[in-house]
Each structure stands twice: as C-alpha cells, then as structure tokens.
Amino acid sequence: MKRVVVTGIGSVSPLGNYFRISWDAIKAGYSGIAQIRRFDASLLPWEVDGELKDFNAEQYLSQKEKKTLDPFVHYAVAAAAMAAEDAGIPTYAPLTEGGVRGENHSFLNSAGVIIGSSRGGISTIEKALISQHSLSRSNTRRYRLSPYLMPSTTIGMAASYVAQKLGIIGYCLGISNACSSGTNAIGEAFRLIKSGYAHLVLAGGSEAPLCRLCVEGYGIAGALSKQKRHSGVGPSTPRPFDKARDGFVLAEGSCILVLEDYESALERGAPLYGEIIGYGNTTDAFHITRPSPKGEAKAMIKAIEEAGLRMDDVDYINTHGTGTQIGDMAEAQAIKMVFGEKTTLIPATAIKSLTGHMLAASGAFEIASTLMSMREGIIPPTINLDAKDPECDINVITEMTPADIRVAISNSFGFGGVTAVIVLRKI
Numbered sequence: 001m002k003r004v005v006v007t008g009i010g011s012v013s014p015l016g017n018y019f020r021i022s023w024d025a026i027k028a029g030y031s032g033i034a035q036i037r038r039f040d041a042s043l044l045p046w047e048v049d050g051e052l053k054d055f056n057a058e059q060y061l062s063q064k065e066k067k068t069l070d071p072f073v074h075y076a077v078a079a080a081a082m083a084a085e086d087a088g089i090p091t092y093a094p095l096t097e098g099g100v101r102g103e104n105h106s107f108l109n110s111a112g113v114i115i116g117s118s119r120g121g122i123s124t125i126e127k128a129l130i131s132q133h134s135l136s137r138s139n140t141r142r143y144r145l146s147p148y149l150m151p152s153t154t155i156g157m158a159a160s161y162v163a164q165k166l167g168i169i170g171y172c173l174g175i176s177n178a179c180s181s182g183t184n185a186i187g188e189a190f191r192l193i194k195s196g197y198a199h200l201v202l203a204g205g206s207e208a209p210l211c212r213l214c215v216e217g218y219g220i221a222g223a224l225s226k227q228k229r230h231s232g233v234g235p236s237t238p239r240p241f242d243k244a245r246d247g248f249v250l251a252e253g254s255c256i257l258v259l260e261d262y263e264s265a266l267e268r269g270a271p272l273y274g275e276i277i278g279y280g281n282t283t284d285a286f287h288i289t290r291p292s293p294k295g296e297a298k299a300m301i302k303a304i305e306e307a308g309l310r311m312d313d314v315d316y317i318n319t320h321g322t323g324t325q326i327g328d329m330a331e332a333q334a335i336k337m338v339f340g341e342k343t344t345l346i347p348a349t350a351i352k353s354l355t356g357h358m359l360a361a362s363g364a365f366e367i368a369s370t371l372m373s374m375r376e377g378i379i380p381p382t383i384n385l386d387a388k389d390p391e392c393d394i395n396v397i398t399e400m401t402p403a404d405i406r407v408a409i410s411n412s413f414g415f416g417g418v419t420a421v422i423v424l425r426k427i
Contacts, residue, residue, distance in 0.1 A: 074208075
C-alpha cells in the first residue's frame with residue numbers, strides 16, 4: 001500500500017480568495033459572515049450568509065467560460081489552479097497534432113480529479129427558472145434558456161472542467177453526498193492513491209448555493225440561524241456548541257487539495273503538509289435529516305482503525321460543528337462514544353463558526369485547516385461560543401492555543417445520515 005500525503009492547497013472562501021489569507025483570518029478569529037447581498041432578503045427571517053468578497057473568475061476563466069459556467073465551477077477551477085501551483089505540478093500540456101498531449105502527457109495521464117458538491121449549479125438553475133417564469137407571465141413564447149444550462153450545472157462539471165483546464169486526462173469523478181461530499185472526495189482520492197491506482201489526485205469540494213431557493217429551502221427546514229448581527233460589533237452567528245445556537249449560516253466557496261503518493265512527492269521535492277492515514281465513510285440508515293450519534297461514532301472508529309491507531313492516539317478534533325441544535329448535540333455524543341473519558345481533554349474546534357457552512361467545500365477546507373494546525377502547532381479559535389451547552393461536553397477551544405498535534409481527525413456529516421471522517425498525521 002502507498003503512503004498518501006497532501007502537497008498542495010487552494011481555496012476561495014468567505015474569509016479570502018487565497019487559502020493563506022483565509023488561514024490567517026481563522027487564526028485571528030475573524031468572521032466571514034455578513035448581511036445577505038446576493039439577492040433581496042429583506043423580508044426573510046434569515047439575514048446573513050458567507051459570500052466571497054471581490055472574487056474575479058476572469059483570473060482563471062475566459063469571459064465566455066465565466067458566462068456559461070455556474071459559479072460553483074468557477075470556484076473549483078480557481079481553487080484547483082492555486083492548489084496545483086502550490087504543489088508545483090505541471091498543469092497543462094497543449095494538444096499536439098493528432099490530439100496527443102505534449103511532454104507532460106504521461107504524468108497527467110495517471111493523475112485524477114475528484115470534486116464533491118451538494119448543490120451543483122443550483123443558482124444558475126434558479127436564474128433560468130425565474131427567467132422562464134417572467135416570459136410566461138408576459139405571454140412570450142420564445143424560449144431563452146442557455147444551451148449550456150444542463151451541462152454547466154451538473155454536479156460532475158466541477159471535476160471535469162478542472163481536469164480540462166489543467167490538462168488532466170486520467171481518473172475523473174463528481175461526488176454528491178450532501179455536506180460530506182468534499183470530505184468523501186478526499187477520502188476516495190486517498191483510497192485511489194493508497195491502492196496504487198493513481199499517483200496524484202486533486203480532490204475537494206465546491207459550492208455556490210447563495211440563492212433564494214437554497215436560503216429559503218434550508219431555512220424552512222429549520223436548519224438556518226435567525227440570529228441578527230450585533231450592532232457595530234459583528235456577526236453573532238453561527239454559534240457551534242453554544243446554548244443559544246439556532247442553526248447554521250449558509251456560505252459558498254471551494255477548497256481543493258493535491259493528494260500524492262509519498263514517494264512521488266519526495267522525488268519532486270514537493271511541499272508536505274501532512275499525511276492522510278485513515279478514512280471512514282458510513283451511513284446510519286436512520287433518518288433523512290436527523291443525525292445518529294452511533295452512525296457518526298462508527299465513522300470515526302472505522303477511520304481511526306484504518307489508520308492503525310488507538311482512540312488515545314488522537315490529539316485534536318476538527319468538528320463538523322454547524323451550530324444546529326440537534327447536529328451539534330449528536331456530534332458531541334458521538335465523540336464521547338468514541339473517546340470516553342478523554343473526551344473533555346482532546347481539544348476541538350468548529351471552523352464553521354468563522355466561515356459559515358460551505359456545504360461540500362467546508363469538509364475539504366476544514367481538512368486543509370487541520371493540516372495547517374498540525375504544521376504550525378496551533379489550535380485556532382471557535383468564535384461565538386459564549387456559554388457552552390452542557391449537553392455538548394467536549395473541549396471546544398475559543399482562543400488560539402499552542403499544541404503539539406501529531407494525529408488529528410476531521411469530521412463531516414450530511415443529510416441522509418452520510419458520514420465522512422479523515423485521519424491526518426503530522427510529517
């Protein structure tokens with residue numbers, strides 16, 4: 001079996017359009033949450049979201065590509081391009097006569113792309129529906145749907161377009177597994193490399209769900225926070241593990257990692273962020289929205305067992321921590337099932353308190369943040385935790401804290417009882 005390391009990270013998030021900017025904001029406890037500006041939400045009870053700021057897709061795509069592709073593809077291409085550059089991998093070998101790749105052909109032929117998304121091109125679909133509705137009300141019979149509507153909004157387009165832009169002609173897969181999708185993508189890439197099927201895979205998640213349909217849809221399901229902003233102070237939500245938590249804050253973004261065979265990375269002199277050593281992927285067969293602590297615990301146990309470790313070996317937990325009443329309580333119970341008396345000693349954080357919930361992108365972004373925590377020897381703060389819920393009796397860190405983290409886990413859970421857990425080891 002091959003060892004699997006992370007050699008590149010790229011992201012766009014509500015905290016910044018480059019991963020290092022986002023990471024610095026996380027360490028400073030800075031929130032990316034603000035008033036909804038993407039559409040008129042003045043009559044809705046949900047007032048805030050996590051939007052990208054000043055993102056320019058034309059840095060990575062032509063004007064035509066920008067116009068014809070959904071933003072979730074824009075974000076994935078941007079994050080993938082930055083991850084590839086960070087890892088120092090060759091990204092595009094032009095086609096020669098006869099349709100054959102140039103000098104990087106053999107390297108790219110055995111590489112892969114796996115990208116997860118929960119909602120895919122939903123904002124573009126919403127715009128098309130609104131346009132069609134307006135035409136029908138005006139008795140206009142002419143259809144004005146874009147011929148790119150169907151291909152550009154499909155879940156798999158993020159992975160296939162990243163492959164196209166970077167010149168990767170090997171393995172390609174789009175995953176949609178609710179909020180676990182990005183972590184699942186990284187886990188499946190880990191298994192591809194571990195088994196020797198591929199030597200390098202770009203993997204992660206991408207989402208652009210900030211449209212009225214998603215906000216009202218998640219909101220009416222009872223998942224979104226209705227808390228207001230503190231006047232002149234900043235966002236008071238989301239509040240993972242806090243007694244006053246009332247839901248998550250919807251956000252957008254993308255995070256892509258470069259996973260690589262350890263020997264290949266050493267040969268190239270690539271940067272080594274850390275090693276992936278375990279992956280748990282389960283379903284609890286319980287309920288469409290209500291999580292099962294037993295199912296979440298099983299995923300953690302399977303991931304740690306695959307890593308060949310004991311539960312006592314884990315030094316840090318990057319929680320799913322969305323800020324929902326049921327979700328946070330279930331995760332805290334699951335952690336206690338796995339770690340027992342050590343539960344109150346293992347430091348934990350909730351990155352979504354800073355970014356909001358980027359759905360599939362959050363899992364990948366949180367894995368990247370965990371790698372940086374291990375590399376820099378710090379635990380970033382969880383914000384908006386004023387009074388911890390006694391039913392969530394885990395050791396949530398609220399101030400940046402030095403720590404020697406050798407082994408960490410990162411949790412992702414989604415609707416339908418799907419779970420994904422990654423185990424990371426410091427190199």
